[in-house]
Amino acid sequence: MDPVTEKEAFLAMYAFLADYYERTKSNEVGGLLGSLSLLPNGSTADAAMWDDWQKALQKAKDGTVDARLKLKR
Numbered sequence: 280m281d282p283v284t285e286k287e288a289f290l291a292m293y294a295f296l297a298d299y300y301e302r303t304k305s306n307e308v309g310g311l312l313g314s315l316s317l318l319p320n321g322s323t324a325d326a327a328m329w330d331d332w333q334k335a336l337q338k339a340k341d342g343t344v345d346a347r348l349k350l351k352r
Contacts, residue, residue: 290330 283291293315299307314325315332323329338344 285336288336290334 280283295311296308296312296315299305300312314323314328316324323332335344
C-alpha cells in the first residue's frame with residue numbers, strides 16, 4: 280500500500296468511525312463524529328480534536344502505540 284497523507288489518514292479514521300456508527304448508532308461515536316467533522320475552512324468542528332489527532336498520529340509514527348489485546352485474569 281502506498282503511504283497516506285496526514286489528511287488521508289484522518290479521513291480513513293473518520294470513515295471507519297462513520298461506518299461503525301451506522302452499524303451501532305452509538306451516541307458516543309455520533310458525538311465524536313460531530314466533533315471530528317470538517318468545517319468549510321478545513322478545520323475540525325472542535326479544534327481540540329485536531330490537536331488530539333496530531334498527538335495520536337505522532338504516537339503512531341513514533342511506534343509508541345500498543346494496540347495489543349490485554350486480557351485480565
